[in-house]
Amino acid sequence: MASIRKHRDKYQVQIRRQGYPALSKSFNKLSDAKEWARLMETKADRKELGPDRKVLATLTLASLVQRYRDEILPRNKGGQVETIMLDAFLRHPICKKTLADLSTSDFTGYRDDRMSDGEGEKAITAKSVKRLLSPIQHMFSVAMEEWGVPLKENPLANFKLRVVDNKRQRRLLEGERDKLLQAGKKTQNPLVMLIVRLALETAMRRGEILALRWRDIDLERRSVTIREAKNGHSRTIPLTSAAIIVIGEAKGRTTENKIAENALVFPMAPNALLLSWNRLVGRAKLDDLHFHDLRHEAISRLFELGLTVPEVASISGHRTLGQLMRYAHANHSSIRAKLIAAE
Numbered sequence: 001m002a003s004i005r006k007h008r009d010k011y012q013v014q015i016r017r018q019g020y021p022a023l024s025k026s027f028n029k030l031s032d033a034k035e036w037a038r039l040m041e042t043k044a045d046r047k048e049l050g051p052d053r054k055v056l057a058t059l060t061l062a063s064l065v066q067r068y069r070d071e072i073l074p075r076n077k078g079g080q081v082e083t084i085m086l087d088a089f090l091r092h093p094i095c096k097k098t099l100a101d102l103s104t105s106d107f108t109g110y111r112d113d114r115m116s117d118g119e120g121e122k123a124i125t126a127k128s129v130k131r132l133l134s135p136i137q138h139m140f141s142v143a144m145e146e147w148g149v150p151l152k153e154n155p156l157a158n159f160k161l162r163v164v165d166n167k168r169q170r171r172l173l174e175g176e177r178d179k180l181l182q183a184g185k186k187t188q189n190p191l192v193m194l195i196v197r198l199a200l201e202t203a204m205r206r207g208e209i210l211a212l213r214w215r216d217i218d219l220e221r222r223s224v225t226i227r228e229a230k231n232g233h234s235r236t237i238p239l240t241s242a243a244i245i246v247i248g249e250a251k252g253r254t255t256e257n258k259i260a261e262n263a264l265v266f267p268m269a270p271n272a273l274l275l276s277w278n279r280l281v282g283r284a285k286l287d288d289l290h291f292h293d294l295r296h297e298a299i300s301r302l303f304e305l306g307l308t309v310p311e312v313a314s315i316s317g318h319r320t321l322g323q324l325m326r327y328a329h330a331n332h333s334s335i336r337a338k339l340i341a342a343e
Helices: 032-043 062-073 079-089 105-116 126-145 177-184 189-204 208-209 243-251 269-282 292-304 309-316 323-325 332-342
Strands: 003-008 010-015 025-027 223-227 235-236
Touching: 003 032, 010 032, 025 032, 032 079, 062 079, 062 126, 079 126, 079 269, 105 126, 177 189, 177 269, 189 208, 189 269, 189 292, 208 332, 235 309, 292 309, 309 323
Parallel strands: none
Antiparallel strands: 003 010, 010 025, 223 235
């Protein structure tokens, strides 16, 4: 709020706003003092005034990241993965900077550092940097809008990062499925291979499988309901005979006499599955195979079986044709066989 008082023959204006430095100015006329006060308050409302650097100097980027990790991420879907990302980000020197000294150029330096062979860290792609900074950008928005941190603007609002479209087209090559299943026999946690087999049969995402509960499975109708997918929509998908066998094996491994409907079908932490998957791929000696490639493989096989685009989309959960076709890559040998048969 602005306060105006007369001192001798001058009108002194003082404006104090939380998060902004105190402003003061003297005028000969009261009308000029009121006009300046209105102007400064309007600028403050529009966040056109510079923030109070004394306040920003007391806050480090690390303190902001830690608060976001502890207060916001637990409420987010996929928060566990982002927590791991932020824990790694906190080890970077940029987190030691105060908000008063932080600028977009610091994130440009972080980008260049991570995309080069930095000391002790493997170089990553522009796409990975963008994924790492996405929660940081949202964190600044939350800090400004909900926490009252007096930043003039989001430091990442004008951050530019050119991402090359390098969408994966990895499918299982001939014999790789058998290698994967063979290597799975040495996996200590039996749930890992059940999850892998179910992913190949249903095209479900890793998070969707791990969130699956017994109440979501209807063996009588041979279907499973995904209550909330990555895009926020639910869907019900059919189960193949092989998928039903997997669910039966999972049910047989429970120690309870009666399975609680709300119990998880595969009680396993996402990071534990990721580590197990990496060891599995290593034993199978498969090059550059990600867990998400199993979804790619399953969707492509659905097209090869002759399902229409709407039918595949109802299983995969994609909302647009463009999203779906990213995953649809037919086996070239299958295409050649059809072409030869048509001659």
